[in-house]
Amino acid sequence: MDIREIQGFLYFFFIVFITVILYGYIVHLYRSEKKGKRDYEKYSKLALDDEPTSSPLEPMEDNKQKEQ
Amino acid sequence: MQNPSIEYDYTVAKWFSYLAILFGIIGMGIGVYIAFELAFPELNYVFGQYSLFSRLRPLHTNVVALGFTLSGIWATWYYVGQRVLKVSLKESPFLNGVAKLHFWLYFITALLAVISLFARYTTSKEYAQLEWPFDILVVIIWVLWGVGIFGLIGIRREKSLYISMWYYIATFLGVAMLYLFNNMEVPTYLVTGMGDPFHSVSMYAGTNDALVQWWFGHNAVAFVFTVPIIAMIYYFLPKESGQPVYSYKLSLLSFWGLMFVYLWAGGHHLIYSTVPDWMQTMGSVFSIILILPSWGSALNMLLTMKGEWGQLKSNPLIKFMVLASTFYMLSTLEGPIQSIKSVNALAHFTDWIPGHVHDGTLGWVGFMIISAIMHMAPRFFKREIYSKKMLEAQFWLQTTGIVLYFSSMWIAGITQGMMWRAVDQYGNLAYSFIDTVTVLHPYYTLRAIGGLFYLTGVLMWAYNFYKTMTAAKQIEKEPQFASPMAA
Amino acid sequence: MFGWLEKRPFFFAVGVFVVIAFAGLIEIVPDFAQASRPVVGTKPYSLLELAGRQVYIKESCNACHSQLIRPFKSETDRYGMYSMSGEYAYDRPFLWGSKRTGPDLHRVGNYRTSDWHANHMWDPTSVVPGSIMPAYKHLFKNVTDLETAYAEALTVKKVFNVPYDTDIDGDGKIDVKLGSFDEAKQRALKYALKVAKETKRQDLVNMVENGKIPEIVALIAYLNRLK
Structure with missing residues (x-):
């Protein structure tokens, strides 16, 4: 197997790999929204609600407590 | 849950905004000048050898790409970064110091770069012309920015990163990788102890050098002219219009799509050259696939305005941003078309290529930076924007300028490409090269006028910004969405 | 997996880097040896x-x-x-x-x-x-x-x-x-x-x-x- 062939195989598997990942990502996005695990659309508020007085959407401390 | 009132620190954002305006005027001023030189060659001699086209052209590209655009990117980074992470630079004296050092080192390097290019120091590689001592400075600047990004992320209050942050991070990583590999060079003085200490020789030779250069060149466009500008529009358009992003999921998906595909498309700069065939083909194919994630982002932006199109009429900043995403769509369609092999055979080496570049840079990058800085101005200075009318006039003037620019360059490029290949009835070439130059005179003139329109718009912008800073009506509290403007 | 990545900026950055670096790796590196061989008769510059x-x-x-x-x-x-x-x-x-x-x-x-x-x-x-x-x-x-x-x-x-x-x-x-x-x-x-x-x-x-x-x-x- 010369370097050309390795290159070809790497290239092919990479394409397959990224296609799977990308489609998997779409499925993941919609599934977690359907299951109510995570609402991705709410993150668009991160830009709109960024006044000096706004509180974080998902505060850092909040999450730490959840994980514990 | 506590409700902290954060006082954002806009100092560095302001400084970079001033620099963006300064470099915008200088870089585009040089651009207009050399555009007129092509139409009226006598202009080459006005400042002796320092105004020759070949001397000024690298200056133009470097000052607009690495001066104006980078300053604009950093102005918005030091503003957006704090806000979406909900943390102020004031909270960390260390990060604040790094940010200021970042600014000053960048400013000094930029000045040295301009002087060195005037003094004929260049490696000749496009967008990477700087010689090795300046390359080292650039690397330090980049590291400082990286420390700034990840430092700020480290002390953030907001757990999730907004999509703009993703794009800023990608910009940082992408440019770091590309710049390092493309600028691998050996300083000749250090090896031999003689000759010019600034001189260096590329680590790569011939076709390899070309491959690395266009892998860099193409992706430098990706990571300087596309990725960070998307970061801007994802923040500023929703913010200015008060509308949430149409589909946040689409924005995430487009991000990964762009990251996956963009890097593969570099081969389209080398079609019909001596690089391996399969790579040229791949460059074409991926360039076409690239339409998808690009249009994903652009359509997402346009749909964000759904039901709110009235704002397009009432708010000139929205006009700038909506037209910017439209130009983004145009140039991301035009690029793939040009990378189709048969089209490339005609278009490569002609004026259609600068035409294409300027759709993207004037329409997309320029408009986005202009509107982002004008959005930030009332927040910086707690004043209204000085004149809405002037902003409107600027918009129309610049839009006309862009249309003049790309339409003349389309015609010029296709005319030239056709004339290069035209044959008479016996199969001999129909035109000598000089015929294909003289025929372009009217288009070169028109292009230069288009550029002059755009430059005038930039000067109006600078004036408007200055007046906003010094003379506009003060406002009591920071506006939430639409930027207030005096008629 | 995706949710995990999105909340961890460091690993996220690593992910982005892998994705963008991969193209260069496959595209450029293997052709280096091949392309740099001089054609017969090509000589260095005096x-x-x-x-x-x-x-x-x-x-x-x-x-x-x-x-x-x-x-x-x-x-x-x-x-x-x-x-x-x-x-x-x-x-x-x-x-x-x-x-x-x-x-x-x-x-x-x-x-x-x-x-x-x-x-x-x-x-x-x-x-x-x-x-x-x-x-x-x-x-x-x-x-x-x-x-x-x-x-x-x-x-x-x-x-x-x-x-x-x-x-x-x-x-x-x-x-x-x-x-x-x-x-x-x-x-x-x-x-x-x-x-x-x-x-x-x-x-x-x-x-x-x-x-x-x-x-x-x-x-x-x-x-x-x-x-």
């Missing part, structure tokens, strides 16, 4: 030619002139044989250019002479009416920096094994001599005198005879070498 090449780069000639002839009949008719990868084996950096405001120069040595170049660079419209190329009169006064050119030649010889002082084609003779700086300089001066005489300009000949090579002479030597 000191004067290399100095001329540095002038070409300093003046950014590549902003308007390409050095890449594509394999189309219209191009081979106009400029000559199409370009091959191995011909560029000693080009550091490459000078393909990206825009033909002026014509391609990859084989300009085949159809232009030294005095044509000298006249053209002094006043382009005198030989090409309607030309929009500016004159480069300062090259007739500037003195070529042979030391930097020598430093570059020595660097590529040492670091990249470019075959100076070597018998490349196996005919028992050294093809391109470099040697010490003084030897190389004497050779460059001799070569420069020949080129200067070809330009039919006495001022250039006088300068070379005084041991100073005008940049234009080095540049012409380089352009003549492009074949």
Whole structure:
């Protein structure tokens, strides 16, 4: 197997790999929204609600407590 | 849950905004000048050898790409970064110091770069012309920015990163990788102890050098002219219009799509050259696939305005941003078309290529930076924007300028490409090269006028910004969405 | 997996980097060995030619002139044989250019002479009416920096094994001599005198005879070498 062939195989598997990942990502996005695990659309508020007085959407401390 | 009132620190954002305006005027001023030189060659001699086209052209590209655009990117980074992470630079004296050092080192390097290019120091590689001592400075600047990004992320209050942050991070990583590999060079003085200490020789030779250069060149466009500008529009358009992003999921998906595909498309700069065939083909194919994630982002932006199109009429900043995403769509369609092999055979080496570049840079990058800085101005200075009318006039003037620019360059490029290949009835070439130059005179003139329109718009912008800073009506509290403007 | 990544900026950054670096890895690395082999007959640049090449780069000639002839009949008719990868084996950096405001120069040595170049660079419209190329009169006064050119030649010889002082084609003779700086300089001066005489300009000949090579002479030597 010369370097050309390795290159070809790497290239092919990479394409397959990224296609799977990308489609998997779409499925993941919609599934977690359907299951109510995570609402991705709410993150668009991160830009709109960024006044000096706004509180974080998902505060850092909040999450730490959840994980514990 | 506590409700902290954060006082954002806009100092560095302001400084970079001033620099963006300064470099915008200088870089585009040089651009207009050399555009007129092509139409009226006598202009080459006005400042002796320092105004020759070949001397000024690298200056133009470097000052607009690495001066104006980078300053604009950093102005918005030091503003957006704090806000979406909900943390102020004031909270960390260390990060604040790094940010200021970042600014000053960048400013000094930029000045040295301009002087060195005037003094004929260049490696000749496009967008990477700087010689090795300046390359080292650039690397330090980049590291400082990286420390700034990840430092700020480290002390953030907001757990999730907004999509703009993703794009800023990608910009940082992408440019770091590309710049390092493309600028691998050996300083000749250090090896031999003689000759010019600034001189260096590329680590790569011939076709390899070309491959690395266009892998860099193409992706430098990706990571300087596309990725960070998307970061801007994802923040500023929703913010200015008060509308949430149409589909946040689409924005995430487009991000990964762009990251996956963009890097593969570099081969389209080398079609019909001596690089391996399969790579040229791949460059074409991926360039076409690239339409998808690009249009994903652009359509997402346009749909964000759904039901709110009235704002397009009432708010000139929205006009700038909506037209910017439209130009983004145009140039991301035009690029793939040009990378189709048969089209490339005609278009490569002609004026259609600068035409294409300027759709993207004037329409997309320029408009986005202009509107982002004008959005930030009332927040910086707690004043209204000085004149809405002037902003409107600027918009129309610049839009006309862009249309003049790309339409003349389309015609010029296709005319030239056709004339290069035209044959008479016996199969001999129909035109000598000089015929294909003289025929372009009217288009070169028109292009230069288009550029002059755009430059005038930039000067109006600078004036408007200055007046906003010094003379506009003060406002009591920071506006939430639409930027207030005096008629 | 995705949710996890989105909340961890460090791993997220690593992910982005892997994705963007992968393309370069597959695309570029494997072709390096292949593309850098010189075509038979390709020789490294002599000191004067290399100095001329540095002038070409300093003046950014590549902003308007390409050095890449594509394999189309219209191009081979106009400029000559199409370009091959191995011909560029000693080009550091490459000078393909990206825009033909002026014509391609990859084989300009085949159809232009030294005095044509000298006249053209002094006043382009005198030989090409309607030309929009500016004159480069300062090259007739500037003195070529042979030391930097020598430093570059020595660097590529040492670091990249470019075959100076070597018998490349196996005919028992050294093809391109470099040697010490003084030897190389004497050779460059001799070569420069020949080129200067070809330009039919006495001022250039006088300068070379005084041991100073005008940049234009080095540049012409380089352009003549492009074949």
